[in-house]
Amino acid sequence: MLSIDFIRENPDAVRKAIADKNVELDLDRLIALADEIKSARQEIDALRTERNRISDMFKDASNEEKPELGKRAKEAGKKAGELEKGLSDQTDEYKALMLQLPNIPYGGAPVGPDESANEVIRTEGTPPSFDFEPLDHVALMEKNGWADLSRITQVSGSRTYCLKGRLALLEQKLMAWALEEIMGNGFDPITVPAIAREDAFIRQGQFPGHREETYELEKDDLFLAGTAEVALTGLHSGEILESDQLPVLYAGYSPCFRREAGSAGRDVRGLLRVHQFVKVEQYVICEADEAVSAKWHARLLGAAEKLLQAMEIPYQVIETSTGDMGLGKYRMNDIESWVPSLGKYRETHSCSTLHDWQARRANLRYRNAEGKVVFAHTLNNTALASPRILVPILENHQTADGRVKLPKALHELMGGDEYL
Numbered sequence: 001m002l003s004i005d006f007i008r009e010n011p012d013a014v015r016k017a018i019a020d021k022n023v024e025l026d027l028d029r030l031i032a033l034a035d036e037i038k039s040a041r042q043e044i045d046a047l048r049t050e051r052n053r054i055s056d057m058f059k060d061a062s063n064e065e066k067p068e069l070g071k072r073a074k075e076a077g078k079k080a081g082e083l084e085k086g087l088s089d090q091t092d093e094y095k096a097l098m099l100q101l102p103n104i105p106y107g108g109a110p111v112g113p114d115e116s117a118n119e120v121i122r123t124e125g126t127p128p129s130f131d132f133e134p135l136d137h138v139a140l141m142e143k144n145g146w147a148d149l150s151r152i153t154q155v156s157g158s159r160t161y162c163l164k165g166r167l168a169l170l171e172q173k174l175m176a177w178a179l180e181e182i183m184g185n186g187f188d189p190i191t192v193p194a195i196a197r198e199d200a201f202i203r204q205g206q207f208p209g210h211r212e213e214t215y216e217l218e219k220d221d222l223f224l225a226g227t228a229e230v231a232l233t234g235l236h237s238g239e240i241l242e243s244d245q246l247p248v249l250y251a252g253y254s255p256c257f258r259r260e261a262g263s264a265g266r267d268v269r270g271l272l273r274v275h276q277f278v279k280v281e282q283y284v285i286c287e288a289d290e291a292v293s294a295k296w297h298a299r300l301l302g303a304a305e306k307l308l309q310a311m312e313i314p315y316q317v318i319e320t321s322t323g324d325m326g327l328g329k330y331r332m333n334d335i336e337s338w339v340p341s342l343g344k345y346r347e348t349h350s351c352s353t354l355h356d357w358q359a360r361r362a363n364l365r366y367r368n369a370e371g372k373v374v375f376a377h378t379l380n381n382t383a384l385a386s387p388r389i390l391v392p393i394l395e396n397h398q399t400a401d402g403r404v405k406l407p408k409a410l411h412e413l414m415g416g417d418e419y420l
């Protein structure tokens with residue numbers, strides 16, 4: 001969300017953001033509604049002041065004056081009530097439009113309609129060249145008994161999987177390892193539920209635009225989140241944090257659920273795009289200062305890159321375009337890991353700065369150094385998400401005999417065995 005004052009003072013910047021993020025939004029209607037609501041509120045206040053003024057006159061009035069005074073007070077109160085009633089429809093429409101407003105994107109983001117406009121800003125590591133015909137992760141798992149991708153679909157439907165044996169163990173170890181690594185950066189580990197109320201999704205930004213991608217528990221008015229970001233955004237909603245409580249740094253672990261409604265036919269084989277997965281999420285609430293946000297953005301990105309470097313996975317960092325970064329982002333850098341069987345890099349991490357767009361929706365505020373209560377800034381980034389990260393791990397480190405030789409950091413995790 002943006003502040004209405006910002007919108008009034010920077011209509012062109014907001015109009016450009018709406019265009020560059022492919023948002024359908026009538027900004028003139030929003031501003032007109034804001035003006036109508038503002039003048040109606042001023043009129044209501046004036047009527048209420050008039051009614052109170054007349055009531056004050058009542059006690060000293062003569063018996064002849066009282067009926068007229070009572071009539072005028074009643075009329076003022078009635079008119080105020082009618083205006084108030086008319087306001088509720090306008091206020092609902094105004095709030096709905098405010099929730100659809102995009103954040104102003106970073107000036108260095110490529111302007112474009114979708115991921116085709118994304119730019120590679122750096123590449124780390126070299127994709128392996130095999131002197132044998134490499135297998136894809138599904139074949140590797142089948143050869144080693146590391147997964148069930150067929151029987152389970154009778155139980156749970158498409159885009160579900162079972163990990164088995166040492167691969168199942170590796171996933172658990174990877175999550176603990178990611179938590180520990182991020183804890184080492186001063187982040188507090190916290191496990192959060194995927195279950196959350198509708199409000200939490202509005203505050204985080206998933207609703208109203210991406211409701212379709214979210215599982216709903218209708219009988220209970222609850223939903224299943226696709227990222228710990230939902231719970232972590234709602235955790236301090238409505239509080240006023242003290243400046244010495246900032247930055248709030250969470251390493252959030254949660255199961256993640258996604259309907260993938262818009263992904264029919266994409267990544268249907270294997271572990272890249274599934275309905276349920278696990279993730280360690282880096283989440284920051286910091287002071288409302290662009291330089292501080294930029295510092296945390298770089299740290300979040302660096303922490304994820306450090307994990308990829310330890311896993312010896314070749315990757316590239318992307319500057320995400322205005323059309324691909326999503327409504328609430330000021331800036332988004334995805335990290336894409338090399339997937340040999342596809343011969344290309346695929347997104348495994350997503351690092352975002354939102355400034356106060358999310359904090360305004362979630363009413364996340366703090367008392368700044370001058371004692372003023374202001375909206376905070378928030379950021380989030382993937383530390384590690386599985387099973388998607390297993391794809392580059394298995395495929396990049398496979399050997400000619402169909403085994404997987406773990407990089408040093410991981411074979412220490414797995415009790416010293418150098419093979420999975």
Ligand SMILES: Nc1ncnc2c1ncn2[C@@H]1O[C@H](COS(=O)(=O)NC(=O)[C@@H](N)CO)[C@@H](O)[C@H]1O
Nearest residue numbers: 227229272273274277348349350381382385388
């Ligand atoms: N359907 C899915 N199946 C498997 N992994 C997924 C799926 N959707 C997302 N992920 C993983 O979760 C990571 C983060 O997802 S994201 O939507 O891009 N970003 C977020 O959720 C942010 N909160 C940062 O983590 C992705 O980079 C990917 O590694």
